Amino acid sequence: MNSEMNESGGVVVTKMNDLLNWARLSSLWPLSFGIACCAIEMMGSLASTYDLDRFGVFPRPSARQADVIIIAGTVTFKMAERIKRLYEQMPDPKYVISMGSCSNCGGPYWQHGYHVVKGVDRVIPVDVYVQGCPPRPESLIGAILELQKKISGENILAAPNAELSEGQKA
Numbered sequence: 001m002n003s004e005m006n007e008s009g010g011v012v013v014t015k016m017n018d019l020l021n022w023a024r025l026s027s028l029w030p031l032s033f034g035i036a037c038c039a040i041e042m043m044g045s046l047a048s049t050y051d052l053d054r055f056g057v058f059p060r061p062s063a064r065q066a067d068v069i070i071i072a073g074t075v076t077f078k079m080a081e082r083i084k085r086l087y088e089q090m091p092d093p094k095y096v097i098s099m100g101s102c103s104n105c106g107g108p109y110w111q112h113g114y115h116v117v118k119g120v121d122r123v124i125p126v127d128v129y130v131q132g133c134p135p136r137p138e139s140l141i142g143a144i145l146e147l148q149k150k151i152s153g154e155n156i157l158a159a160p161n162a163e164l165s166e167g168q169k170a
Contacts, residue, residue, distance in 0.1 A: 017157050024067075025151040026056040028144065030097075031066035031086065035073030038100035038134045042072045045137030055144055063089040068147065069124075070140070074102035074109055075117040087124045093156065097143050098126045101133040108133075 034042055046052055046059060060066040063086045071083065087094065098120050101107040106118040120126060127150060128143045 017155055020156055021152050021154060024093075024156075025148040028055070028057050028068050028095075028147070029060045029066050030057060030068040030070050031061075031063050031090065032059050033069055033071050033083065033086065035071075035075065035079060036100075036102060038072035038102065041134045041137055042070060042099060042140060045140045050137045050141060052141065052144070055141070055148070057144060063087075064091065066090055067093065068095045068097060070097045070099055071103045071120045071126075072099040074107060075120050075123065076115045077117060078115070080117050080120075080123045083120065084123050093154075095127045095147055095151075096120075096124055097128045097130060097140070097147065099130040099140060099143070100135055101131065104129050104131065 032039075032042060032046075034040075044050065046057075063069070067090065069083075069087060069090065075083065087096070098104050102109065102116075103120045106116050109116045110118045117123060128146050130139045130143045132139055
């Protein structure tokens with residue numbers, strides 16, 4: 001956040017967009033969707049050893065309270081419907097982290113199983129991929145940092161104004 005500090009009064013001057021992005025990236029609330037062995041590593045990263053609370057990551061049990069969904073594990077066609085429904089229930093802006101080889105590309109199961117989706121990106125749009133089988137908790141922390149970089153570069157105030165100006169021109 002680019003800000004200037006006034007020497008006498010302690011006043012912070014910044015852009016509204018930078019302030020909103022800082023608040024959003026400092027309070028990511030993920031909806032944990034652990035399906036297979038990657039979920040154990042995801043739970044490990046939320047434990048006290050790695051302490052994701054220091055990044056503002058606080059897991060939520062409801063899709064309506066979350067702004068990030070972490071898909072960890074093998075996605076079957078039966079589960080894909082539920083994942084899409086949960087994604088649609090999340091408020092905008094929403095983000096997706098795909099964790100592990102199984103959720104990224106089907107893992108070792110898609111070649112021999114008719115029931116495995118060849119990547120969760122065929123069901124919902126994915127923002128950050130975490131590689132590995134299963135990925136270490138450090139990899140998930142790196143993905144959260146990448147997502148924070150992405151959020152800090154967004155311009156959320158310009159999007160509604162751009163739609164409004166196009167509607168006024170028509």
